[in-house]
Amino acid sequence: MIDRLLDLRNRLLASPRFQRWAVAFPLTRPIANRRARALFDLCAGFVYSQILLACVKLRLFDILSEGPQTLDTLSRRLSLSGDATARLLTAAVSLQLVDRRSQERFGLGPLGAALLGNGGVAQMIEHHTLLYGDLHDPVALLREAPTDTALSRFWAYAGADRPDTLETARISDYSALMSASQALIADDVLSAYPLTRHRSLLDVGGGTGAFAIAAATRVPELRATVFDLPAVAEGARARMADAGISDRCTAVGGDFRSDPLPEGADVISLVRILHDHNDDDALAVLKNIRRTLSDHGTLLVAEPMSGTQGAEPIGDAYFGFYLLAMGRGRPRTAEELGELLRMAGFESSRQAATRAPLLTRLIVAKPAGK
Numbered sequence: 046m047i048d049r050l051l052d053l054r055n056r057l058l059a060s061p062r063f064q065r066w067a068v069a070f071p072l073t074r075p076i077a078n079r080r081a082r083a084l085f086d087l088c089a090g091f092v093y094s095q096i097l098l099a100c101v102k103l104r105l106f107d108i109l110s111e112g113p114q115t116l117d118t119l120s121r122r123l124s125l126s127g128d129a130t131a132r133l134l135t136a137a138v139s140l141q142l143v144d145r146r147s148q149e150r151f152g153l154g155p156l157g158a159a160l161l162g163n164g165g166v167a168q169m170i171e172h173h174t175l176l177y178g179d180l181h182d183p184v185a186l187l188r189e190a191p192t193d194t195a196l197s198r199f200w201a202y203a204g205a206d207r208p209d210t211l212e213t214a215r216i217s218d219y220s221a222l223m224s225a226s227q228a229l230i231a232d233d234v235l236s237a238y239p240l241t242r243h244r245s246l247l248d249v250g251g252g253t254g255a256f257a258i259a260a261a262t263r264v265p266e267l268r269a270t271v272f273d274l275p276a277v278a279e280g281a282r283a284r285m286a287d288a289g290i291s292d293r294c295t296a297v298g299g300d301f302r303s304d305p306l307p308e309g310a311d312v313i314s315l316v317r318i319l320h321d322h323n324d325d326d327a328l329a330v331l332k333n334i335r336r337t338l339s340d341h342g343t344l345l346v347a348e349p350m351s352g353t354q355g356a357e358p359i360g361d362a363y364f365g366f367y368l369l370a371m372g373r374g375r376p377r378t379a380e381e382l383g384e385l386l387r388m389a390g391f392e393s394s395r396q397a398a399t400r401a402p403l404l405t406r407l408i409v410a411k412p413a414g415k
């Protein structure tokens with residue numbers, strides 16, 4: 046029955062006659078125009094992204110953070126002709142990145158201002174040039190699943206048989222990107238699940254330590270260990286020393302799928318890890334964690350998830366295709382993650398609400414008895 050109704054709706058929506066009628070009739074006109082706009086935005090999304098990239102590369106938001114400025118000043122500061130500056134600013138105004146201000150000046154718009162407050166997003170936008178290249182023929186990407194993509198080279202562990210042998214030069218760019226985008230995530234996860242009842246955290250795949258350092262800074266008695274590839278763990282130890290918390294925090298190197306994990310933690314975290322691994326590797330990590338974690342321990346799984354209400358395109362379209370280009374992994378629903386957890390020996394899992402579920406959601410899992 047529902048299928049028949051949906052088919053009828055689609056036949057109507059696809060009919061040029063219906064479309065003409067819907068836009069002419071005053072009561073359906075707003076709906077028809079909203080739908081036309083949504084479709085246009087889908088067609089033109091890549092143009093909007095490239096305008097944003099131009100703003101970021103030209104450091105327009107940093108320049109505007111000094112205060113509203115005239116077209117002439119901006120033209121000089123951006124090293125663009127007057128015409129090109131006007132074109133960029135007009136486009137940026139339409140995208141709410143920039144606002145028109147009094148005396149023919151331009152200032153930060155609401156989205157430009159929001160972006161300025163989060164350096165990680167600007168780095169991500171520049172990083173997207175790699176994804177943009179990999180997506181130029183999306184059908185080939187779907188059909189051939191090429192292994193030599195720009196993203197698979199960037200995320201060096203993605204295609205490596207022995208990721209634990211990767212040298213610093215291969216891990217430093219992705220580690221810096223992850224670290225820059227970790228602050229918001231850590232704050233959200235640690236607010237949703239304060240670690241105050243725990244004494245020892247093991248952050249598996251913890252990168253150069255941003256999450257572990259944030260946790261240990263919030264909870265002064267907490268000990269924290271990062272487990273990551275050897276070259277990454279070395280970077281984590283250096284950052285922990287810089288943060289002055291080496292007495293409570295350390296990092297150990299190895300392959301989290303197969304090497305023994307450090308013992309003794311009563312809470313283990315996996316932040317943005319499982320989604321970039323296929324099921325067999327994800328299961329191997331979870332089983333490895335289960336072997337290490339005591340029966341009374343807790344596992345936290347934090348990542349963006351498929352089917353997140355209100356953020357469906359972020360999990361399913363963005364991460365779906367990002368991970369396709371990277372060559373492994375997929376976004377999973379909370380239920381799919383729950384199933385993997387069950388297969389790895391965790392019996393109960395619940396979700397803890399995060400503030401920004403579009404960036405990360407959180408599952409708190411407890412082991413089944415051994």
Ligand SMILES: C[S@@+](CC[C@H](N)C(=O)[O-])C[C@H]1O[C@@H](n2cnc3c(N)ncnc32)[C@H](O)[C@@H]1O
Nearest residue numbers: 202223227250251252273274299300301316317
């Ligand atoms: C997407 S990053 C996430 C880093 C960090 N948890 C965060 O959210 O910022 C994935 C991390 O997993 C690590 N990793 C990938 N494969 C690994 C493996 N087989 N063994 C150990 N670490 C691995 C990478 O080095 C990287 O630091």
